[in-house]
Amino acid sequence: MNSIDRDTTHREHNQHRMSRRSLLRTAGGLAAAGALGGAATVLTRGSANAAPATFAHPGALHAYGELNRAKVRVAAGDDPWLSGWQRITANSHSASTWKANPQATIIRGGTGENYGILYNDIHAAYQNALRWKIAGTSANGDAARDILNAWSAKLTTVTGNADRFLAAGIYGYQFANAAELMRGYSGFDLDRFKTMMLNVFYPLNNQFLTGHNDACITNYWANWDLCNMNSILAIGILCDDGAKYDQAVNYFKTGAGNGSIGHAVPFLYDSEGLAQWQESGRDQGHTIMGMGQMGAFCEMAWNQGDDLYGYDSNRFMKAAQYVAKYNLGQDVPFTKYTWGTGQSCAYSEQTVISSGSRGQLRPVWDILHYHYAGRRKLSVPYITAMAEKVRPEGGGGDYGSTSGGFDQLGFGTVMYAK
Template identity: 50%
Template sequence: MSDSKERFLPKRRRFCASALGVAALGPLSLTACGGGADRAASPERTSASEAKQSAAIAGATSRFVHPGLLHTAADFERMRIKVAQGAEPWASGWRALLASGRSQLGVMPSPLQTVIRGGDGENFRQMYTDIARAYQLALRWKVSGDKAYADQALAFLNAWSSTMTTLTGNGDRFLAAGIYGYQWANAAEIMRTYSGWAAPDLARFQTMMLTLFYPLNHEFLATHNGSHVTHHWANWDLCSLASMLAIGVLCERADIYDEAMVYYKAGPGNGASSQAVYYLHPGHLGQWQESARDQGHSTLGIGLAGVFCEMAWNQGDDMYGYDNNRFLAGAEYVAKSNLKDAAGAFYNVPFATYRNLRNDVPVFASGGQGHRRPVWELVHHHYVNRKGLAAPYCALQTQQIGPEGDAGNGDQLGFGTLTFSRDPVKPGAAPSGLNAIGSGGQIVLSWWGSAGAASYTVKRASVRGGPYTTIQSGIIDLLSYTDSDLATGVYYYVVAAQGPAGESAASGEATGYAGVHPHTRLSLNQTTGTTATDSSGNGRNASLVNGPAWVAGRNGARALAFDGVDDYLSLPQDALADLSDFTIGAWVYWNGGRNWARIFDFGSGSMHYMMLSPCGADGLPRFAVTTNHGVGEQAVAGTVALPAGQWVHVALTLAGSTGTLYVNGAAAGSNPDIRHAPFRLGSTGRNWIGRSQYAGDPYFHGQIADFCIYRGALDASGVAALMHGQLGNAGAGEPQSATGAQQVSTYCAR
């Protein structure tokens, strides 16, 4: 893998998931390795002898499990037992390791003082070859018990830690620091349980990792080598994250470990979870960010994200399952797009246009399609045989590759057939992760399948909890179903799996909405208090921050006044989490002022947001939504200026992919290509009225009243009725079935 010259081509723990900028990464610290707080037990059994060795090296106060990167003591015990039994596929994986030229005794280390990747004098291949030897020798020792392999592995670790002083090159030096950083740390983590590794030698190796590799990992994530954060593709971030996580464990540095974890959840770069899996298609099929680039790098990204998730899992943190198994969504997408169907053609996968700083990529990048990379055993065995989920395309990848080696290119440690294989899970688990997204009179269901299931059955009810009626059975491939031609209403769904033992238990229930339904109503008609009450019946009360004032408003009613300095209104976490088509309406009295104030701005920072400004750069109102740092905003540009110094009704609707802006009941701008519905923003903790996600933008100066959000898009007559208070009264929380003035209830009426 090379990005030479940086070319740019088409709850288990306490982490904060707020937006993360460069400053949030904090100062670089290279203090000595040490202990930390008590650490959770490994999720799999640890042998007593290895645990005792780990405690002797790391100290009784260790926060971390050792060995606890890609492999735990329980993993090695499983490998030893299975190989001794001649069980498959472990026996084949063991034979692949024995056949590797890099796992043999008798080869001496070739350490370098200065390692160069990128530019003149490249010599990094010498390092990754010795890393592979150290790792493979360590595996042979752990499985066979032959200390000759342990001693030979130590020879490589000690030679490099006593010789290497510099890691340099052009921008590719960051790739070297990331890929080879996590690989070195894994070889060393295996060997730390060997009584023959002297404490000073382990400490010297840890120092090498902290002074030569971690600083480059940190620098890259903090600066992206001086370029825009979208300039680099996902694998750049992911290799740095894998290295930091591994170094944190190896060196007992909880701060480094946590730095990587926080970034993976909410970092600004393309390696963060929501950026790497760029777009979720129906059936939880997650478009990988580098699928807009080529398939060699896409499969590399799966390998790097996989090792990050596995190392975190072995320390008690479930990044595999983070955000409804988002990594599995991306892995299945990449696996499928690099496989051929029965007719010999590559599977088609859906693709949403990807935009970065320099490119719009409208179609799937087929370069290198069919790339076979030994990274799939890890992914398959976690989701299928640890968790009982279906991962059919990852499984097909493992079958076509056969026993994994290392591919010889330094991009991955490999040998996953030996190290990650697990016995099959008992079939029959219920499907999971069911969600229901309503748009245009239909509801799209997506779920996670069950290991061993042959097909799936979808059931629907008109009341919560059933009784349910089967509406579709025999679903085999895509884990999705679209319920169409629905009357306006609320529907409840479950999915069951069909397998060898019959029908499974039902999944958890998902709620779907067809038509227009009240979501949030903040009338802002109060006289006192620091909470704006949601009168829709849905409990989304908002908090007044920094003292916006209750004042006399429009037509003798009340309103909330914003001073334009620092006050705003904050809605609850994930306020728009399951919202697709929508209508947002409000009465606004804008005092004018600088461009780019916000009527509303919902998001998680400057990379994921949906906002409406009364005045953009052109002096006209603007709605915009993005999941990529404002690059390629999908926007509705206003066609008339928003009057200042008077009450104006503004509304924004999204119907399918068409966004429409209304000013005083008349359409004032539209765009038929708005593909990022609110639910695609992911988790949002900054749902604000009167404040921008960008710290440099002005606060709103003026008054706002009757701020309403609806599921579903009102048509033009419905928006006019909303403005004039001519809506029918159906009672709080009840859906409406008519159009025009009868589409919604009186939630926004005076």
């Protein structure tokens, strides 16, 4: 039995869950195990109320089958994989000559901000890791390893004003994903990297989800919860930590803050197949960021056997259709949204959907299109149309030099095309 078959077998006892491996087989994993130069691995762990009985590796944003498909399709020169691959190789962050600039302290918000150093290095590590995984170029693998090792040897603190929680969340889940790709690479100090994630990033992630910076539970927008949920989930996968995986998945389902599915998607319009997103009355830039954040969360869980994409009758899919439809220039319904702000939960409301940043293009749509239309064979015309507008997706450095251009790891076309 090869590694892909083993990975399938250990999931199939969960009959109530859709098997991502079964769908992968029907979608067509295109080459035999070993084509990536290393088979998928699983680590057995004790039972938990949400975590898988075993963790699959690689198993965060990118599982073995997706990586293998990208490798085979790019080598064959097939589109859209090839055009997606060319977005990676054209990005300066993917150069094997990139040198890390590690800091002991990262500050986001307030005096002395330097967090741009961190997100640029993370995206360089991630992009170099993809180049190694897809093309097998050792120079890129070495570059990714060296960036990750440099930061785990030096970083001790993430701080700043409330924005420190954004830094811990966004860069935590991105860092963990880069490391997951480099697991087992010669010279990569995975244990030291795990220690950094557990000691520097996780405490802030946990502090935010449990205390929300001592503010009213509804004060912070959905993305604040979501990025910290993503970091905890990715750290749980990287560290084979079922308790952290459980914490993140259970928060998605029942959490009190705005990142949980019922709060992030507060209003359903089932007759139209749509649902309102929590930040829709704020602006479309942050709303589309939410599509990327929740999409990443669902994909990481999917790669461990949990179908959160379809949770609560495809609640997230309906929200993504809503956001896509509005950003394609079409009308959508809107229900007055109210919430409490600050420490005293002062009343606030939004009565109309915001047109701010309407139509903004971010690399968040192909992951959703290829899941719902590709794996699930569902009709998601607005998601599909948005994906077609952005395709082929780039990544960090392709959508501006400020932090918003680095909120998503990107490259969904090459990584998720079916």
